Amino acid sequence: MLPLSPSLSNPLCFRCQNRAVVVPKECGLVPKAMSAGTEPAFLNGFGRRDLVLFGLSSSLFVVAPSSGLLAEEELKMASVVDDINAYTYLYPVGLPSKKFMFKWVESRKPERYSSAAPLSPDARLRIVSERVDIIDNLIISVSIGPPNFQILKSKEKSSWSAKDIADSVLSDKSALRVTSTQRLAESSVLDAHSSDINGELYWYYEYLVRKSPTKNAQESNLYRHYVASTAERDGYLYTLNASTLSKQWTKMGPFLEKTVSSFRLIPPTENFVPPYKDPWRFW
Secondary structure, three states, X not given: OEEOOHHHHOEEEHHHOOOOOOOOOOOEEEEHHHOOOOOOHHHOOOOHHHHHHHOOOOOXXXXXXXXXXXXXXXXXXXXXXXXXXXXXXXXXXXXXXXXXXXXXXXXXXXXXXXXXXXXXXXXXXXXXXXEEEOOOOEEEEEEEEOOOOOOOOOOOHHHOOHHHHHHHHHHOOOOOOOOHHHHHHOEEEEEEEEEEEOOEEEEEEEEEEEOOOOOOOOOOOOEEEEEEEEEEEOOEEEEEEEEEEHHHHHHHHHHHHHHHHHOEEOOOOOOOOOOOOOOOOOO
């Protein structure tokens, strides 16, 4: 078991970052370990090469207690390394002192972009991996797709705002045959900002998506609450999304924020398959 730096457990408020704020809101998404020029704690001392060699192992990390809702808790997190698409992140496993364990199922194992499930009819944005906790209604997924240059007016990524990145990703995130404008109308971006981490830009945003009433929740205003991190490599956007129902956000949101904060692109290995290799292949 490898302890993380306490800085990972003390997220900074969105309002403390240089960003475009749509609706001010109390929250914490990016930890101090993610400030410019600072490598995330879980990649210091435990090298990127080590993470890749561990692969999709069940290595556990411990996040030190924070001042949040469950300040007295010690959160266990496990690492995921996808060397096919060259990224890594941490996800919550349990709270031992409360005898609470998440019930994760890997619904989509990591796969190359060319064979991944599309999120829209034009197959631009595709899910390359996903895990779900059906009991607690949690979803963590990683998707890859090209930027939408109808929204991002420049090809220079240093000029892209976090809000525009959010709109670009969300414009392609729909299984329905609707326009990009209609897809954006389904979503509401609450907050967005960017962070330069060792020379690599990461864009962070929080948003709501309308969700049809279910058998267990008949509210007409039911939403799914998301936090996301996006980075660009070789002309493609890599995005980690983590979500739960809006009514569960107070309880589950802080755990999902830690996952989003930990998302990093890592140096490709010989197993890496770039998205532009056979992009329209589905077998």
